[in-house]
Amino acid sequence: MKNLILTTAALALTAGIAMADTVRMGTEGAYAPWNFINDAGEIDGFERELGDELCKRANLECEWVKNDWDSIIPNLVSGNYDVIIAGMSITDERDEVIDFTQNYTPPDPSAYVAMSDDVDVTSGVVAAQTGTIQAGYIAESGATLVEFSSPDETLAAVRNGEADAVLADKSFLAPIVEEDGDLRFVADEVPLGGGVGMGVRESDAELKEKFNAAIQSMKDDGSLNTLISKWEVSSTF
Incomplete structure (x- = not known):
């Protein structure tokens, strides 16, 4: 999946969220079937459906934010939203700046x-x-x-x-x-990348664990594979 060329390594990762607040989900909205803008002008696609279900399972109130790809990591670090869910591969380079949940799809060729x-x-x-x-x-x-x-x-x-x-x-x-x-x-x-995960600030360990648990529950009950197959975004687990 995508590997943003990082230019923000020097930014301090100090922006955290209060768990009682609304969690803002940042996505590109331009990469169907992962994420796109539908005819009603709303964020849609595999990651919209997945993100809504993960928020439900994690007992979180969530809202969606559209952001261009080339600034999606800097704006997470800056606190413009709290999570990246945008077809983002888990890579060592990115992991130097942000943190990741476990993957919610295997690597897509x-x-x-x-x-x-x-x-x-x-x-x-x-x-x-x-x-x-x-x-x-x-x-x-x-x-x-x-x-x-x-x-x-x-x-x-x-x-x-x-x-x-x-x-x-x-x-x-x-x-x-x-x-x-x-x-x-x-x-x-x-074959590129190590699977797709949600990006979070390194300071948001609690939020990461909430989404990790939600992703794992979807893997365990088979609903994640069902969603992957529905949207044809990758092979199943």
């Missing part, structure tokens, strides 16, 4: 999409969203990386010839490829 079967993803131009784990992989792969601020822009770059291919989560790309006859999967899938 990354995949290349192009408009031609003969694209060479090892030496060509490959698009990725800025600050993602895919962008980091491309930068080290020998291919030429072009970065964009939103996932839709990476696909536009392939369609207009600015990039030969895009690398992103397969769960994001699959419904788009199914609907667009000009796009197709190419090359091998790439």
